[in-house]
Every structure is written in structure tokens, then in C-alpha cells.
Amino acid sequence: xxxxxKNAAGRMVPTEVNGTPQxxxxxxxxxxxxxxxxxxxxxRCTDYPADGDKRVxxxxxxxxxxxxxxxxxxxxxxxxxxxxxxxxxxxxxCAEMGLKDLVWFPSASFPCHAPVxxxxxxxxxxxxxxxxxxxxxxxxxxxxxxxxxxxxSHGGRWQAVQDGEVHIDVAVLAAPTADAFGxxxxxxxxxxxxxxxxxxxxxxxADKVIVVTDNLVPFPCVPWQIQGNNVDVVVELDxxxxxxxxxxxxxVLTKSPDxxxxxxxxxxxxxxxxxxxxxxxxxxxxGGTALAATIYLKEFMRADSVKSRFMRGGxxxxxxxxxxxxxTDYILDGQTFDLEGVRSMRENPNHVPTSPFTSYNWHGxxxxxxxxxxxxxxxxxxDAQFNANVVTHSDGLMLHGIGGxxxxxxxxxxxxxxxxxxxxxxxxxxxxxxxCGPGELIDxxxxxxxxxxxxxxxxxxxxxxxxGLPIRPLAEIKAEVExxxxxxxxxxxxxxxxxxxxxxxxxxxxxxxxxxxE
Amino acid sequence: MSHPVGEAGARGKxxxxxxxxxxxxxxxxxxxxxxxxxxxxxxxxAIREQAERGLxxxxxxxxAVEMEDAGxxxxxxxxxxxxxxxxxxxxxxxxxxxxRRVTPAPSPRDRFRRSRLYLPGNTPKLMLNAGLHRPxxxxxxxxxxxxxxxxxxxRCVVRNALRVVDFGGAELMVRINQGExxxxxxxxxxxxxxxxxxxxxxxxxxxxRDVAARAAEIAAAAGREEPVWLMPIIESxxxxxxxxxxxxxADTVVALAIGLEDYTADLGVQRxxxxxxxxxxxxxxxxxxxxxxxxxxxxxFSDVADQEGLKASVLEAKSLxxxxxxxxxxxxxxxxxxAFAPDAVEIDKARRVVLAFEEAEAxxxxxxxxxxxxxxxxxVKRAQHTVKLALATGLLAENxxxxxxx
Numbered sequence: 027x028x029x030x031x032k033n034a035a036g037r038m039v040p041t042e043v044n045g046t047p048q049x050x051x052x053x054x055x056x057x058x059x060x061x062x063x064x065x066x067x068x069x070r071c072t073d074y075p076a077d078g079d080k081r082v083x084x085x086x087x088x089x090x091x092x093x094x095x096x097x098x099x100x101x102x103x104x105x106x107x108x109x110x111x112x113x114x115x116x117x118x119x120c121a122e123m124g125l126k127d128l129v130w131f132p133s134a135s136f137p138c139h140a141p142v143x144x145x146x147x148x149x150x151x152x153x154x155x156x157x158x159x160x161x162x163x164x165x166x167x168x169x170x171x172x173x174x175x176x177x178x179s180h181g182g183r184w185q186a187v188q189d190g191e192v193h194i195d196v197a198v199l200a201a202p203t204a205d206a207f208g209x210x211x212x213x214x215x216x217x218x219x220x221x222x223x224x225x226x227x228x229x230x231x232a233d234k235v236i237v238v239t240d241n242l243v244p245f246p247c248v249p250w251q252i253q254g255n256n257v258d259v260v261v262e263l264d265x266x267x268x269x270x271x272x273x274x275x276x277x278v279l280t281k282s283p284d285x286x287x288x289x290x291x292x293x294x295x296x297x298x299x300x301x302x303x304x305x306x307x308x309x310x311x312x313g314g315t316a317l318a319a320t321i322y323l324k325e326f327m328r329a330d331s332v333k334s335r336f337m338r339g340g341x342x343x344x345x346x347x348x349x350x351x352x353x354t355d356y357i358l359d360g361q362t363f364d365l366e367g368v369r370s371m372r373e374n375p376n377h378v379p380t381s382p383f384t385s386y387n388w389h390g391x392x393x394x395x396x397x398x399x400x401x402x403x404x405x406x407x408x409d410a411q412f413n414a415n416v417v418t419h420s421d422g423l424m425l426h427g428i429g430g431x432x433x434x435x436x437x438x439x440x441x442x443x444x445x446x447x448x449x450x451x452x453x454x455x456x457x458x459x460x461x462c463g464p465g466e467l468i469d470x471x472x473x474x475x476x477x478x479x480x481x482x483x484x485x486x487x488x489x490x491x492x493x494g495l496p497i498r499p500l501a502e503i504k505a506e507v508e509x510x511x512x513x514x515x516x517x518x519x520x521x522x523x524x525x526x527x528x529x530x531x532x533x534x535x536x537x538x539x540x541x542x543x544e
Numbered sequence: 545m546s547h548p549v550g551e552a553g554a555r556g557k558x559x560x561x562x563x564x565x566x567x568x569x570x571x572x573x574x575x576x577x578x579x580x581x582x583x584x585x586x587x588x589x590a591i592r593e594q595a596e597r598g599l600x601x602x603x604x605x606x607x608a609v610e611m612e613d614a615g616x617x618x619x620x621x622x623x624x625x626x627x628x629x630x631x632x633x634x635x636x637x638x639x640x641x642x643x644r645r646v647t648p649a650p651s652p653r654d655r656f657r658r659s660r661l662y663l664p665g666n667t668p669k670l671m672l673n674a675g676l677h678r679p680x681x682x683x684x685x686x687x688x689x690x691x692x693x694x695x696x697x698x699r700c701v702v703r704n705a706l707r708v709v710d711f712g713g714a715e716l717m718v719r720i721n722q723g724e725x726x727x728x729x730x731x732x733x734x735x736x737x738x739x740x741x742x743x744x745x746x747x748x749x750x751x752x753r754d755v756a757a758r759a760a761e762i763a764a765a766a767g768r769e770e771p772v773w774l775m776p777i778i779e780s781x782x783x784x785x786x787x788x789x790x791x792x793x794a795d796t797v798v799a800l801a802i803g804l805e806d807y808t809a810d811l812g813v814q815r816x817x818x819x820x821x822x823x824x825x826x827x828x829x830x831x832x833x834x835x836x837x838x839x840x841x842x843x844x845f846s847d848v849a850d851q852e853g854l855k856a857s858v859l860e861a862k863s864l865x866x867x868x869x870x871x872x873x874x875x876x877x878x879x880x881x882x883a884f885a886p887d888a889v890e891i892d893k894a895r896r897v898v899l900a901f902e903e904a905e906a907x908x909x910x911x912x913x914x915x916x917x918x919x920x921x922x923x924v925k926r927a928q929h930t931v932k933l934a935l936a937t938g939l940l941a942e943n944x945x946x947x948x949x950x
Contacts, residue, residue, distance in 0.1 A: 510589075510617060512617060519585065
């Protein structure tokens with residue numbers, strides 16, 4: 027690995043990753059990109075069937091037709107979450123074709139993709155460039171990838187494709203409904219998942235685009251979330267996803283009394299600020315605590331007759347209820363987490379699919395995330411300066427993706443409702459194991475033991491003073507927890523080898539992740 | 545030659561914040577510890593050191609210890625190690641006493657006991673954050689919530705929890721077992737800060753006197769001065785008929801609770817939601833308690849998902865004269881407090897009575913009057929209680945006297 031330098035956040039980061047030179051993080055809003063955006067090769071419409079039928083017989087045939095070669099980069103979206111049946115078949119086909127050293131560039135990976143580990147060991151896949159969840163994260167943490175994992179936010183993935191940092195050779199887009207021309211939508215069909223918009227950038231920038239569906243309809247497939255004009259080939263399979271697993275476990279409402287307490291405090295906090303007012307906006311993650319906070323807030327909105335202009339999802343049935351009850355005008359939906367969300371998107375024109383381009387893109391002319399009043403997110407660790415970690419656990423293992431987390435920090439009030447410790451492990455720490463979000467963008471930490479407000483936010487401190495909320499310094503809550511768990515944890519012994527880097531939303535390197543000994 | 549072996553605690557995929565310990569006592573070779581832990585890289589060293597200190601405290605110099613830890617906090621590790629060692633060796637004179645981390649505020653005889661949260665005595669995970677939900681009391685249960693084979697383990701956990709866990713100002717209650725086992729339970733709790741002992745299935749005032757006497761004995765030996773309050777639970781027809789005798793069996797009895805499962809079995813009827821079958825029993829308990837000048841306390845509402853039903857049940861208990869309700873889930877606590885809270889009319893009347901009383905006192909008058917009516921002392925007392933309740937539920941501001949006069 028290359029030379030290490032200290033970036034503006036004080037973290038030691040490599041100047042080169044997987045052979046590509048890198049810019050160290052320069053501070054929030056400091057880095058200014060230059061040049062022109064990357065683009066797909068120029069195509070000619072007459073090279074495609076005039077009758078619009080782009081179907082081929084199998085995944086292998088599609089990959090061959092797209093000219094996939096060893097060493098190329100293959101991308102996919104994660105709208106099927108843990109119910110994806112396509113990508114394992116793709117890599118099986120690659121193995122059959124004798125391909126080697128592929129780079130997989132998913133918008134996220136899930137435990138169902140554990141078979142990729144075998145393909146990686148066999149040399150078919152060289153490394154995964156994208157959010158790593160569960161088994162793949164563990165595999166990478168122990169140093170088994172060839173090359174470093176590059177962890178990006180949803181917006182950062184779009185940024186990397188747009189500015190040419192990542193070049194996609196072949197994009198594979200699983201589509202719950204599509205026509206033979208390649209128009210595709212996620213809002214209907216047996217594997218319906220709602221929006222397909224994480225795959226949008228792939229469809230626009232990849233050299234070749236494959237649409238895979240198990241619900242082929244005659245042209246036109248409407249709505250066309252993915253436009254067939256960007257698609258090279260279409261493959262029909264019997265089954266592309268497992269609907270019950272497309273509905274992620276993270277959308278189950280928490281039953282834990284402590285989490286509910288945190289959720290209730292979160293909603294009470296929002297209500298106590300000046301930003302809770304007619305026409306406000308919010309975004310909540312899909313974790314159980316964030317969902318519960320949304321439900322508590324809904325009760326307050328009803329009681330106070332306060333209506334929101336838009337709520338951003340991660341949409342779930344809880345958000346749909348808010349829309350249908352008239353407590354918000356719009357759901358701006360980045361990904362759809364349950365069947366009620368899918369139904370609402372299909373039927374309700376005010377439930378609008380959005381993409382990382384509209385919401386999170388660094389190279390856009392503005393984005394929605396910075397227009398949101400409240401965002402409610404999770405974290406694995408937070409330190410005394412409100413710096414937060416979402417990708418590694420305190421033992422150093424990479425187990426979670428960044429998702430839209432970093433992008434959402436642009437909201438006016440960023441709130442992290444988190445337990446102050448999990449089992450014995452403190453969540454409030456001296457220094458985060460991995461820096462994913464600079465503390466200057468994190469405003470409030472809500473724990474079961476009290477609410478800590480970033481001293482930078484005097485407005486929030488003023489708003490909630492004297493309202494009966496348990497406002498406490500972060501350090502005080504941290505000290506209390508250390509008393510309960512028997513002192514600060516030892517620092518895990520990590521290897522020198524860098525197994526991953528965390529990119530900031532602008533493409534600079536925010537932190538490096540080191541190997542965890544097995 | 546076989547070595548004595550003891551095991552304690554919990555392990556497996558779903559276990560969290562607990563640990564499993566196996567201790568094999570040896571004749572020589574010192575201490576060997578084999579540790580597996582979910583928090584190995586962060587607390588592995590601390591766990592080993594703690595286990596070594598624990599064995600030293602128990603006087604065990606040679607042992608093979610196997611530990612499987614799922615993120616247990618230190619007081620739980622201590623309890624599991626001690627229990628495993630006791631199971632290997634039988635009775636042990638020594639113990640692993642964690643340093644006391646909390647000194648609970650004194651518990652007045654007539655404090656609020658609106659809500660009491662039941663916590664199974666052998667499930668430490670549920671204890672850690674129980675106080676955050678602000679119950680008036682927590683009950684560390686050694687009785688029905690603990691399997692017979694785990695009674696010894698629960699004693700150890702409960703003793704340590706009393707010394708270490710911050711229950712946020714809740715009164716520290718322990719429900720002991722029946723009979724001799726219950727008296728033996730007292731050794732584990734009286735020296736360690738328990739504030740009230742719940743005596744289950746009482747049918748005879750002698751059972752209360754036995755507990756009071758044993759508790760006093762242990763307290764004296766431990767140099768404890770604060771009283772150990774008692775709350776007998778009446779759960780049978782026989783107990784109900786002796787309710788007044790039980791309520792007055794000892795001067796440390798400050799509350800009388802009701803349990804209905806055994807009672808409905810006694811009657812040979814089904815327990816219904818309406819509770820007609822227990823109407824007499826509930827009236828009996830309230831009257832016995834009031835006659836004895838102590839608090840009548842209602843049983844639990846067991847449908848955790850039904851918050852509306854809980855509210856109705858508390859309102860009914862309140863209308864019958866009960867002062868408290870048992871909770872089996874933290875989310876029940878706020879509902880119970882709200883339902884026990886006085887309504888606006890009650891509060892308004894109570895604060896006028898209290899102000900009149902305070903004025904009469906300030907003027908040195910022997911008689912309190914409000915308008916043209918004379919106020920009897922019990923009415924004043926009731927009004928003071930209502931004001932306290934209103935303050936506790938936030939229905940009255942701390943500075944209500946100023947607001948009332950302005």
C-alpha cells in the first residue's frame with residue numbers, strides 16, 4: 027500500500043488506493059472538483075433491433091454480448107436487499123466463462139451475497155468496491171480481498187461514477203417489471219421493490235447495460251424508472267428475487283423498551299425545537315428506533331395540527347400512513363422497504379421515487395438532503411467531538427454500509443438516536459474506530475440516558491432549555507456508561523495493512539480501515 | 545480422581561449481556577482460564593483479571609475456569625463465577641462482593657408506590673436500564689420468575705444488582721420465596737440495600753412476623769439502620785379472610801398487595817377481564833390496608849400490548865381505593881402514573897385545602913377552614929397527597945403556591 031498522510035480530520039489515510047491516486051479529506055466543503063463529467067460511449071440506435079426486442083437467452087449470453095472481460099468492473103443496485111437472486115448467478119456465469127479478477131461495484135451488498143466470497147477465493151472476483159454488510163465485510167476485514175474495500179455513501183457512488191473515478195464496464199440491473207426494449211420499473215411485479223433508482227447512474231454511465239427481469243410485459247413498460255434507451259440487452263429469468271427478503275429486517279419496529287424510550291425522547295426533542303413547524307421536512311432511517319421516533323412524532327403532529335411538506339424515505343408503511351392521513355404532502359422516496367411502500371408508490375402520485383442524484387449528489391447543482399429540517403440516523407460509535415462511525419464495530423470489523431448516512435448529514439438538524447452502550451460495549455467513545463461523519467455536521471445524540479447537543483448548536487440548546495428534556499453533556503453520559511460497563515474498553519489490536527477506506531461525499535479519503543486479526 | 549465441577553449462567557446464540565461459567569476445582573496447578581467472549585478484543589483482559597480476583601476472594605487457588613461471555617457487565621460476571629464455584633463446592637463462606645456503586649435515597653414509609661416494575665431475578669440484562677423508565681419501585685423477583693434450579697444463581701445476581709445498579713431513585717424491592725427459602729433469601733438482600741421485601745402467598749400473620757424478625761436480626765448484624773419495609777401479598781381465600789391480621793402483623797408492614805391467580809383457582813372460577821369474581825377480594829384488601837393505615841396495592845395487568853386496557857384497569861383500581869399497580873413491562877409505567885394522577889377538579893380542590901391548612905398553621909390556628917367549611921385533618925392529609933401526586937406527574941408546577949396567590 028502507498029504512503030500515508032494525515033488528512034484534515036487528523037486521520038492517517040493512503041494517497042493511493044488500488045492503484046488510483048487519492049485526495050485526502052480537506053475539510054467539510056473544502057474540496058472543489060474540476061473538469062468534465064465522465065460519460066458512456068456514444069451509441070448508434072441502428073445497432074439495436076428496430077423492433078425493440080433486445081432479449082437474449084441467458085445471463086451468460088448477455089455477459090458475452092456485452093463483451094465482459096477479465097479485470098472489468100461489473101455493477102448492480104441493491105433494491106432487492108437480502109432477497110437478490112441475480113448477482114450470485116451472474117458470478118456463477120462469469121466463473122463458467124473463465125473470467126478472473128472482476129471488480130464488483132454494487133450500491134450495497136447483503137448477507138445473501140456470501141457466495142461471492144467463494145468466487146473471490148477462486149479468483150473470479152478480485153474485490154468488492156461498495157458497501158459491505160455482514161459476511162463480506164468480515165471477509166474483507168480479515169484482509170482476504172485483493173485490494174482495499176472502498177466504502178462510499180449512496181451519493182458518493184454517484185459522484186464517483188459521474189466524475190470518472192469509477193468506470194462501470196457492465197451494469198446488471200434486476201428489474202421487477204420490464205419490456206423487451208429495456209424499460210424497467212420496480213413498483214410492480216412478483217419481485218416488486220419500489221424504486222430502482224440506485225441503478226439509474228449505472229444505466230446512464232456504464233459502457234453496457236443488462237436488464238434482468240422475471241416479469242416481462244409488452245412494450246411499453248410504464249413507468250420507466252430505467253429507460254430502455256440506455257439498455258443493451260434484456261434477460262428473462264424465472265425468478266429474480268425473494269419478495270419476503272426484499273422486505274428488509276431493519277424495517278421492523280422496535281419492541282425494546284429502551285429503544286422506544288430513545289425514540290420517544292427523539293420525537294420530543296424535535297417537537298421542542300423551532301424547526302418543528304408547519305411545512306417542516308424530515309428524513310428517518312429504516313432502523314427500528316428511527317421508525318419508532320417517526321411514529322411518536324406523528325402523534326405530536328396530529329395533536330399539534332402541524333403538517334410536514336415532505337418526508338424523505340426509506341419508505342415504510344409507517345410513512346405511508348402519515349401520507350395517507352394527510353400529515354405530509356409528499357413522500358420523496360429513495361428506497362422502498364415494505365410492500366405498503368411499494369403499493370403507495372404505485373398508486374399515489376404524491377409518493378415520488380427519488381434517486382441519489384436528486385437527493386445526495388455532490389456534483390449536482392444542489393441536492394435535496396441539505397433542504398431537510400430533521401434527519402434521524404444511526405451510528406455504531408460517537409466520540410466527544412460528535413464524530414461518528416457507521417461502518418465498523420468497536421472491534422474494528424467492517425459490518426455495515428454507509429448508505430445515505432453521510433449525505434444526510436447535510437440536513438439542518440442531524441439527530442443520532444443510539445443506545446449509550448450495546449451489551450457491554452460503549453457507543454460513546456474517546457475516539458471513533460472509523461471516522462465516517464465529521465462532528466461538525468452532527469448536532470444531537472439521543473441516548474436512553476439523556477440527550478447531548480453539539481455545543482455548536484446554540485439555537486437548539488436555547489430552544490429546548492427548560493422544557494423538561496434530559497439535556498446532558500456528552501462526556502457526562504459517557505462517564506456514566508463507563509461506570510456501568512467496568513471502564514473504557516481496550517483498543518483492539520489491528521494489523522498495519524489497510525483493508526478499506528471510507529470516502530467522504532466529495533470523493534476525498536476520510537479514513538482508513540485496518541485489518542482485524544482472525 | 546474426579547474434581548468438583550459447577551456451572552452457572554447462560555450461553556447460546558440468543559444470550560446477550562450474560563455469561564456462562566464452568567469452574568472445575570483442582571488440587572494443584574494454579575488457575576487456568578479459558579475465555580471466549582463477544583467483546584474479547586475490548587474486555588478480554590479485564591474479564592480475565594476480574595475472574596482471577598474473584599477466585600482469590602473465594603479462596604480458590606487451583607481451578608480450571610471456562611467462560612463464554614456475551615457482553616456481561618462486571619457484576620454479572622462476578623455473580624456467575626460465584627454461583628459456579630458454589631455449585632462446585634457446596635456452601636462457601638466467602639463471596640465475591642462487588643463494590644457498592646449506588647447509595648439509594650432513604651425510602652419513607654408513605655412514599656409513592658404507584659408503579660412497581662417486576663424484573664426476573666436471574667435476568668440481569670433487564671435490570672441495567674430499568675431505572676430509566678422511572679418506576680416508583682423495581683422488584684427483583686426471586687420467586688415465580690425464577691426456575692427452581694436457578695434460585696441460587698438469582699440470589700447472587702440480585703445481591704450484586706442491589707449493590708451496583710442505579711435504579712434511578714426507584715424503591716428497591718425484592719420478592720422473596722415462600723417459607724424457609726424466603727427467610728434464607730433475606731441473608732442475600734438485607735445487608736445489601738433492599739428497601740422493601742415482598743412476601744408472597746401470605747395466609748398467616750406469623751409468616752410476616754418471621755420475615756420481620758429475621759430481617760431485623762440480619763440488619764442488626766450488618767449494622768444496617770434503615771428499616772426493611774414489608775409488603776405481604778395476599779393471593780388466596782384464606783389470606784383474604786386474615787387480611788387485617790396480616791396487615792398489622794409487624795410495624796414494618798407499609799403496604800398490602802393482592803395476587804389473583806391463586807385466588808381465582810381457590811374459588812374455582814376463571815379470571816375474567818371484568819374481574820367480577822375478585823371484586824370482594826379487592827374490596828377486602830383495600831379495607832384491611834386502610835384500616836391498618838397502610839397502602840393497598842393492586843396486581844399486574846398482563847397484556848403488555850393493550851395500553852388502553854391497562855389504563856382502564858388502573859382507573860378501576862384507583863376507584864376501588866388502590867394506590868399502586870404492578871408492571872411487567874417498562875412501557876406500562878407512564879400509563880400507570882398518568883392513570884393514578886388526580887384530575888383537574890381534584891387538584892384544584894386539593895391545592896385550596898393545602899393553602900388553607902398552611903395559612904391556618906402560619907397563623908397558629910387550631911382549626912382549618914375553607915370558606916365557611918371546617919376541614920378535618922384526614923381531608924388535609926388526602927389533599928397533601930393529591931398535591932404531591934400532581935407535582936410528581938407534572939400536572940402542577942413546583943411554584944404552584946405563587947401561581948395560586950397571584
